[in-house]
Amino acid sequence: MTFSVPNRIPAASEDRSFEGVPRAWEIFGPMVEHFGWELYQAEGFLAVGCPYSSLGFRLDLRRKEAASWELEHRIPHWFAQFSRHTPVEALGLMVYSLPQLQGDTRFAESIGFLPTGVSEAAADARWAASRTxxxxxxxxxxxxxxxRYMPRSIGIHTMWAFRGYNTEHNRAWEARFTQGTPAPLVARFLTTLTTTATGERRTPLGGATPLPALETALTSGVRR
Structure with missing residues (x-):
């Protein structure tokens, strides 16, 4: 099925199917408004795609399985899946970093540049490491x-697997990144889990308001 790009960018709150994820638009809105990504929408479905590559991020509430958020790069193929209660702050800051994978560093100084590696990011964030x-x-x-890092995964199987507990919703969540996912992106997700958990960054509610890091860049006069 093909989803056309609407002329007006609607707030997710206008679609009753998104009532279970009221803060979803905080991720999608800024990607369209400030990074120029294309929006696709249907009932219970929101997606943004990079206009010059095969990279996209989507939320699909029509699916009954646990993975509601998906990040996919088609060529070469790799993807990541996130269950519905994955912290929105961590997802948002990771998604805002996606343009950096394409060489677009606008707002990077405020959002934060992508880390170089997962082990380094874990050490900086004081995550304890143990061999399994x-x-x-x-x-x-x-x-x-x-x-969990599983370096022996073959083909498109999971290489990185997160598990967590969302204290905002009192629900457990899971995320997985397949073989081929750029390690800096996994590292960014890890670091955002740490910073949002410690209260260093919070997502304001309502409309398409960007997360504080991007909002700072915009109000500082940085423009496309």
Whole structure:
């Protein structure tokens, strides 16, 4: 099915199917308004895509399985899946970093440049590391999140697997990144879990208001 790009960017709150994820628009709105990504919408479905590559991010509430958020790069193919209660702050800051994978560094100084590697990011964020039979496991300082690294995964199978507990919704969540996912992107997701959990960054509610890091860049006069 093809989803056309609407002339007007609607707030997710206008679609009753998004009532279970009221802050979804905080991720999609800024990607369209400030980075020029294309919007696709249908009932229970929102997606943004990079206009000059095969990279996209979507929220699909029509699916009954746990993974509601998906990040996909088609050529070469890799993807990541996130369950519905994955913290919106962590997702948002990771998604705002996606243009950097395409060489677009606008707002990067305020949002933060992508980390170089996962092990380095984990050490900087004080995640404890321990060896397991299949790889390495990292645990967040607050004990709410963990990451398993499985370097022997083959093909498109999961290489990085997160588990966590969303204290805002009192729900467990999961995320997985497949073989081929750029390590700096996994590292960014890890660091955003740490900073949002410690209160360093919070997402304001309402409309298409960007997260504080991007809002700072915009109000400082930085423009496309």
């Amino acid at each position: 039979p299949g790889g390495i496991e990292f645990a967040s300082p607050d004990g709410h999140s963990s990451l």
